């Protein structure tokens with residue numbers, strides 16, 4: 001396919017996502033099934049166009065003075081990919097599968113500098129209704145953080161120290177351009193490529209099949225490390241989902257002690273079994289909510305880890321469609337869910353044990369405000385400084401920019417080059 005046909009395809013897919021509210025991956029997959037002649041290179045370019053258009057939807061809508069998919073895809077090509085107006089006109093002229101040629105108005109808008117007339121929310125690519133909360137959470141860097149959340153994310157891997165080590169995995173992945181992560185001692189990063197660039201499919205690597213590494217953002221790796229799960233401890237991962245953090249906690253425990261994985265949603269928990277097997281983890285019990293309860297674990301745990309249900313504002317780079325679907329109502333619901341989870345999970349912590357509360361959100365309402373609320377409601381818990389644990393764990397590294405008075409830590413794409421993530425640690429009095 002030439003670029004003209006790829007632009008047409010991206011407009012069609014984006015139309016599906018916008019008007020029929022289809023998840024992006026599903027819309028792309030359906031397009032691929034209906035157009036079997038398209039090669040994998042074409043699919044990558046079409047996917048990149050659609051994802052980048054969604055990442056930058058507000059700023060590109062300001063450029064085109066409309067959120068119409070055609071304009072968003074053109075503006076992605078000309079502005080975000082920096083191809084320029086002439087290259088777009090060429091692509092439209094040289095392919096009979098290309099969209100209709102540009103109108104005079106489109107040419108004018110694509111050649112102007114829209115930054116001068118965009119609002120802070122547009123410049124930051126943050127939904128209008130959320131802007132005041134986003135700004136209150138991120139302060140003077142709010143626009144820069146929003147822009148960082150609108151870029152492509154790198155591929156981050158966590159080396160599974162139960163089966164391998166970083167040098168060995170780096171050697172195996174040398175052909176991908178993989179490098180050691182800058183913060184996580186067990187992390188490896190493959191930087192995002194711009195424009196047409198294609199990321200390597202690391203799940204096809206032998207090392208992945210053998211369980212030497214997992215796909216996991218560096219912020220999630222650090223959250224698991226800041227929990228300091230020790231070999232021999234009793235640990236409950238209360239919102240285990242597909243097991244990303246469970247696997248990282250198990251590696252810290254070196255397969256010693258007992259780890260329990262629980263989630264209220266058994267379907268989300270289902271993939272964990274295969275992942276545990278591949279990673280070589282033995283010290284784990286998966287507690288299916290349909291067939292067991294956690295009564296026997298009450299007041300027994302050295303550590304309860306809560307990877308709380310949240311709005312996911314910290315992972316917009318990876319799920320840009322969720323940014324525009326998020327509603328005020330959903331935020332309120334997540335705040336209620338988080339309080340519910342905190343209140344339920346606390347009863348498993350033994351005297352002297354720790355409770356870690358983490359979200360992949362950058363909003364104060366889901367993070368610091370929830371930690372403060374929890375401490376007010378539960379005087380038997382006190383804050384432990386995640387910052388102090390950071391200093392101990394990463395003595396050579398710069399301190400995070402976002403630290404609360406009680407030592408909770410927030411990571412962000414602009415300040416730490418990771419997904420947005422919040423971690424706070426509490427200790428139950430003896």
Ligand SMILES: C[S@@+](CC[C@H](N)C(=O)[O-])C[C@H]1O[C@@H](n2cnc3c(N)ncnc32)[C@H](O)[C@@H]1O
Pocket residue numbers: 238239240241242243244245246262263264265268307308309310337340341
């Ligand atoms: C952020 S996701 C967890 C991701 C997972 N820890 C990982 O690393 O892959 C939050 C999880 O909380 C679960 N959840 C929501 N409400 C819950 C509740 N009341 N009790 C336990 N789990 C809950 C959801 O089903 C969801 O899987």
